[in-house]
Amino acid sequence: MPKQVDGEQRRADIADAVLRLAARDGLPAVSLRSVAAESGLNIGSVRHYFDGQRDLMRFAMRSTIDRVTARLESRRASLHPFAELSPDEAADQMTDFLAELLPLDAARRAEATVLVEFLVAARVDTDLTELAHEALRGTLTLARRITDAMTRRSLLPPGVADLEAERLAALLDGLTFRSALQPEATTPEVCRAVLRAHLASLRVRADPAAAPDA
Amino acid sequence: MPKQVDGEQRRADIADAVLRLAARDGLPAVSLRSVAAESGLNIGSVRHYFDGQRDLMRFAMRSTIDRVTARLESRRASLHPFAELSPDEAADQMTDFLAELLPLDAARRAEATVLVEFLVAARVDTDLTELAHEALRGTLTLARRITDAMTRRSLLPPGVADLEAERLAALLDGLTFRSALQPEATTPEVCRAVLRAHLASLRVRADPAAAPDA
């Protein structure tokens, strides 16, 4: 009956226009009209696929989050078992894995930047708050999975997985924040080096030669 | 000749209204009219003290940055010399000092939140970019001062002050970011604990018992 167009594909295309626009000119520059222009559609068409601006924003933020988590999941599937790797190789692999979250190339930079804009906007936009909480918790649970795994392998002393997960999550978000806002200062090289150093520093504590605490 | 009003005070009051408004409703909610309403003035009065919206925004961001740096400076002046303190006391003092940057109470939360909004807005607003760079570099140079001091006191191995400063800056900004956007998750207690743990972990490396690297 319709004019034979893939509705889901159209929605994704429009959301892509939102992301492109938000990455280039910032979230405030995203309006129904600017999105229509960016996607080469008429504003009426945009409104046909989305109930309004709220739906459009929600969908765009949702699809950004989903894209990042999908990339992480696919990366996770092709990880080598830690038991087969040397400590250095394991740290390298972990660094590469977590670097998927950081703005290290144009594509990831665009995603991270837009996500930062969405997260900040979500502070006062009730339509986006649950998505923002999901994203912020995502970083934390990801970090938590890693510190838990390290605890199981006795690379981390027991009882600190919680705190170390918060620390890793803050470091990841901080690197993302700084690198997204000023990539010339916090370069991809700096990001990688900092992340690598942090992961390396975590397992240092477990050195049997080092005194535990007191 | 005038009507006997302190112009600088008025400008500060208006900037305060901007900050209050930005903290409560977000930067996009800051307009000349909303600022006038928030400060109890007429829009004409606001425009008399500022050339336009650009000047107003610049001034408001500038005054936020200045306020934070002023608080840090005053705190720095009343620091105890490290030589007089035990390692634990030194770490506590350092934690308290750096905590001045974090949104641990209502006042600091408002400042940090507004600053985050300004920093993100500055990515596409050329009027604010230099201020944003100044703020981001501020965190880094502060962190650098600390890692340099630790290096001098042999609490850090030589050659890592650079990297560790970037790591500390990212951690601080990450904590600020997460805590500003979701204070219920990243609570003040978590912030303090993470910061404390990080500072403690820095000096662990210098333990003579631990093997340097290879």
Place this chain on the structure above:
DNA sequence: ACATTGGTATCACAGGTGTGATAGAAAGGT
């Protein structure tokens, strides 16, 4: 007394926003 200056208050305008309503066109099903 008078002009000047600083401050307050409005009006009006052009531009942008989301959205309700409506109409046309195109491709199926019957």
Place this chain on the structure above:
DNA sequence: ACCTTTCTATCACACCTGTGATACCAATGT
């Protein structure tokens, strides 16, 4: 042929924005 549904395309409206222009008020200097 006709109707239905999907999609595209406009128009119009109310609202908000920054800003130029203008007027009015009050106090001070001369």
